[in-house]
Amino acid sequence: MDTQVAKATIDVIRRERMRRRSRLPDHPDAAYDQWLFWDTPFVNELCLMVLVAIHHQVERELIGVAAQKTDDGKPLSRVRYQERLRIERANWKSKRKSIITKLELDSFPEWNRDLEALRQIANDYKHTPWRRPDDKLLKLLQVDLKRNYAPLAESDGIREGLAVFLKLKRDADYCAIASKLLRRADKFLTAVKKQPGLSKVNWGTVSFRPKDFEH
Numbered sequence: 001m002d003t004q005v006a007k008a009t010i011d012v013i014r015r016e017r018m019r020r021r022s023r024l025p026d027h028p029d030a031a032y033d034q035w036l037f038w039d040t041p042f043v044n045e046l047c048l049m050v051l052v053a054i055h056h057q058v059e060r061e062l063i064g065v066a067a068q069k070t071d072d073g074k075p076l077s078r079v080r081y082q083e084r085l086r087i088e089r090a091n092w093k094s095k096r097k098s099i100i101t102k103l104e105l106d107s108f109p110e111w112n113r114d115l116e117a118l119r120q121i122a123n124d125y126k127h128t129p130w131r132r133p134d135d136k137l138l139k140l141l142q143v144d145l146k147r148n149y150a151p152l153a154e155s156d157g158i159r160e161g162l163a164v165f166l167k168l169k170r171d172a173d174y175c176a177i178a179s180k181l182l183r184r185a186d187k188f189l190t191a192v193k194k195q196p197g198l199s200k201v202n203w204g205t206v207s208f209r210p211k212d213f214e215h
Helices: 004-022 028-068 078-094 096-102 114-127 135-141 156-165 174-193
Strands: none
Touching (some): 004 174, 028 096, 028 114, 078 096, 114 156, 135 156, 156 174
């Protein structure tokens, strides 16, 4: 997994967070309100968008690995690999469990823990960013289900629960959380790609003509 863009983006968000803190009003009440109701949710949303992007990148790379997982392990031509890629993309949407079984993802400790948290966060933020997070995420983080949590970008309780879940300090911000999940995702994908039975792809000559690109 190429993490350079995600790391650079998180660094930009971290600097923006620091800039906003340095420009808070002198009056303590005004500064508190500004930070709590405007600056923090804004920075958190930026980090959550990065986490959504990381989640989708993990999905793309898993689909690519699934396309390389053949019965005989023999090299694949570029055309054959692209055919298998289309099949696995469809499988990920309708038969996701078939890829999980095929790649033995349940055998990787990160899959049902860190990557599941990443998936739940991404789905929650994409589909219902304005309400209390889904109970599936709350149960995974082992936080108090009876609390009336704010949406992801606004909830200190969820942020603290996620920080503890990832073995960070309780007051860790979303920049630290995003960085930790990025490292976990990278470690996971590296391990998945090292498993036996993956066929190499013989790419051959690649055309740069627009009509030859897959859309």
